[in-house]
Amino acid sequence: MADYSWVMVGEHRFLPAGYGYFPEVAALFAESERQPCLDGTDGESAIRCGYLASAHVLLERLHALGISPDRVRADLDTALGALAEQPPSDRLPHPIPSRAAFLDELRALLASDGASWDDKELFDRYLDLSTIIDGLRGHMEIRNLVRVLLECSPAQAPVGLDLYELDREGISADPHQPLAGQARSEQLAEVAQNASLLVLTEGSSDADLLELGMRVTHPHLIGFVNFMNFRLAPAERNVAALVKTVNAFIVAGVANRFVAIADNDTAGHDGLAKLTARQHPPSCRVLHYPPLGLLAAYPAVDPDTGLLTMTDVNGAAGALEMYFGRDVLTRDDGTLMPVHWGGLVPQLGRRQGALSPADKKAAQKQFRRKAAAAQAGNSAGDEDWDGIRAIIDAIVHAFD
Incomplete structure (x- = not known):
């Protein structure tokens, strides 16, 4: 019985x-x-x-x-x-x-x-x-x-x-x-296991461009990795807004696994410093774009002399554009778009670096063309996708 x-x-x-x-x-x-x-x-x-x-x-x-x-x-x-x-x-x-x-x-x-x-x-x-x-x-x-x-x-x-x-x-x-x-x-746990991995970025451009890149480097992850859709509602677009979103997700007890990822630059590391120092629930990971070999010796304009020097800009100037590939960052004259240094961030003791606004816009435009060509099957076959591939790999393996 x-x-x-x-x-x-x-x-x-x-x-x-x-x-x-x-x-x-x-x-x-x-x-x-x-x-x-x-x-x-x-x-x-x-x-x-x-x-x-x-x-x-x-x-x-x-x-x-x-x-x-x-x-x-x-x-x-x-x-x-x-x-x-x-x-x-x-x-x-x-x-x-x-x-x-x-x-x-x-x-x-x-x-x-x-x-x-x-x-x-x-x-x-x-x-x-x-x-x-x-x-x-x-x-x-x-x-x-x-x-x-x-x-x-x-x-x-x-x-x-x-x-x-x-x-x-x-x-x-x-x-x-x-x-x-x-x-x-x-x-x-079952919700977290079966739902798509959600990725939070600093803004809509990063989300759109990373998703575009993933469709080329990791097309098998479409539907399994979803980037936050900023087009559905107006939202702030900076690292401070990313911190607010992460805190809101944690306080709300969001069950889905989510990854918050920010630029690998001085502003990004400064903005996430308090967040990364804290313990997070098992469903949350906070990352920066990973270090990249290309950025370990990259031309930057010396703020004192105005001369170009080969500098390790990982952690100081690693915005998303720097991961678009050597081919995208190379100008018509064969030189790389240089990093320009901004103000000193006292907490970290280093300057914030970035491409010039014109170069940043040109890099984004060229990256979109490269991605569109790859998806259409019109790639030359020698494009540099190492940076995007490294970012997507970091996201996918964040919970390892």
């Missing part, structure tokens, strides 16, 4: 699960709603072991998860139709009631209390409804079916996950463990 967990609605129990429980149901409860496992009924709790809340509370949680009345209604209609198409059997009442008749019967049952169990007609109605509900379980998402039960019960009716029968030796599920919290954590 199996030992079952039950979904209790008022004084009625439904949805038996042999030798275990439905994690999706457990995840609807909070650990603060845990009821102690007792040897006998304590006279105050509707269940002797498990979790207990009210129909109203669980309905609001289901709605917050997107399990709406319209969704449930459509699922119930489909499931009842599937049961009605089955050949008549002793397992199910015949005929299968319509949705309206089924819900009316369920409301009447859930409005009754334990004192009515001497009523044979009511008990037979419970058996019929329980059999139908068990049949619906094979055709409906379990949380949709739970919502059907909750909508038909009084708002303040106690609703519980009864684990009492599992409180025995040899049962694989331990009812004394924090099952609700564990089930909810596993749900969130």
